[in-house]
Amino acid sequence: DQQVKQNSPSLSVQEGRISILNCDYTNSMFDYFLWYKKYPAEGPTFLISISSIKDKNEDGRFTVFLNKSAKHLSLHIVPSQPGDSAVYFCAASTTGTASKLTFGTGTRLQVTL
Amino acid sequence: NAGVTQTPKFRVLKTGQSMTLLCAQDMNHEYMYWYRQDPGMGLRLIHYSVGEGTTAKGEVPDGYNVSRLKKQNFLLGLESAAPSQTSVYFCATNRTPGGYNEQFFGPGTRLTVL
Numbered sequence: 001d002q003q004v005k006q007n008s009p010s011l012s013v014q015e016g017r018i019s020i021l022n023c024d025y026t027n028s029m030f031d032y033f034l035w036y037k038k039y040p041a042e043g044p045t046f047l048i049s050i051s052s053i054k055d056k057n058e059d060g061r062f063t064v065f066l067n068k069s070a071k072h073l074s075l076h077i078v079p080s081q082p083g084d085s086a087v088y089f090c091a092a093s094t095t096g097t098a099s100k101l102t103f104g105t106g107t108r109l110q111v112t113l
Numbered sequence: 114n115a116g117v118t119q120t121p122k123f124r125v126l127k128t129g130q131s132m133t134l135l136c137a138q139d140m141n142h143e144y145m146y147w148y149r150q151d152p153g154m155g156l157r158l159i160h161y162s163v164g165e166g167t168t169a170k171g172e173v174p175d176g177y178n179v180s181r182l183k184k185q186n187f188l189l190g191l192e193s194a195a196p197s198q199t200s201v202y203f204c205a206t207n208r209t210p211g212g213y214n215e216q217f218f219g220p221g222t223r224l225t226v227l
Contacts, residue, residue, distance in 0.1 A: 004155075034215055043117070043203050043218030044156070089155060098163050099144060099207045100171065101216060103155040 003027045004092050006104035013111055019077040021107050023090030026071065030092035034101065035064060035075050038087045047088070048075070080111045114139050117219035119204050125225045126194045134189040134222050136204030144207035145187040146171070146216065147179060149200040156203065162187055194226045 005024045013019045023033075031052040036044035050057040050064045050073065057064050063076045077084055090104040120135040136145065143164050148156040158171030162181040176198060178190045191198060201223050205216040 006155075009153075036218075041221070043205075043220050045218070046215035049215060098161060098169070099214060099216070100146070100158055100161060101156075103148075103157070105153055105155040 001026075002105070003030075004090055004102050004104040006088075006090055006107050008107050009105070010108040010110070013080045013109065015082060015111055015113050016079045019075075019080045019084065019109055019111070021075040021077075021088050021090075021109065023073045023075075023104055024071060025073075025092050027092070027094070027102075028071070029094045030102075031095055032093045033064070033066060033073050034091045034093070035062075036089040036091060036103075038089065038106070044089060077109075080109075082111050082113065085109055085111045116140065117204055117206055117217055119202075119219040119222050121222060122220070123223050125227065126191075127227050128195060130194050131190070131192050132194065132224075133191075134202055134204075134224075136187040136189070136219055138185055138187075138204075138206045138217075140206060140208075140217065141184070142206035142208050142217070143184070145181065146205040146207070147177070147187065147189045148203045148205065149173065149198075150203060150221075151200050159189065159202075194224075196226045198224065199226045200224060 034049040035047040037047045038044040066073045087106045089106045091101040117138045146161040147159040160179040165184040168179045180188045204219040208214045
């Protein structure tokens with residue numbers, strides 16, 4: 001049972017435009033959400049996170065939105081740059097579970113010139 | 114500081130062979146994790162440790178064993194490798210809980226079992 005889902009395996013966006021990556025979850029106990037970025041042949045690197053007490057967190061070009069009632073979060077990248085081309089993983093965690101993360105299947109973002 | 118390192122980077126095994134993957138961290142983090150990444154599956158937790166001398170099972174522990182004899186090292190063992198264990202393995206670390214913290218990942222080990 002996939003508790004964290006990323007239904008779009010891939011996304012292509014022009015440079016300068018907005019990239020929107022989506023993530024849905026089923027476990028209502030999740031209270032902390034993270035986005036990781038992964039380049040080929042490298043480990044995932046942390047990008048941005050949000051606690052369930054917030055509905056928005058912004059860091060430079062990256063903003064994460066959380067809609068708890070819909071069990072949905074999204075990552076917005078504005079403006080998109082060619083260096084943003086990577087696989088993005090959504091992850092979720094629950095308080096008291098040794099900070100274990102449940103990952104989505106990832107979305108491959110390609111930013112074209 | 115090297116952060117999180119993994120040894121080896123690549124390995125090819127024959128079915129039935131054994132091997133140990135080493136994860137080392139110099140960040141003095143308490144928590145360590147082993148994940149596997151497979152196409153279309155995301156990252157799945159194999160085993161984890163909340164401190165030196167402790168280990169616990171994750172989502173997909175079968176066929177693997179782990180040990181955390183020293184705080185800075187977390188070993189993942191395959192006693193009898195199977196083709197289904199062909200994957201990319203990632204180690205990760207986390208600070209002691211007390212707040213929400215992100216995990217820091219190593220560069221990965223690509224394992225092929227023939």
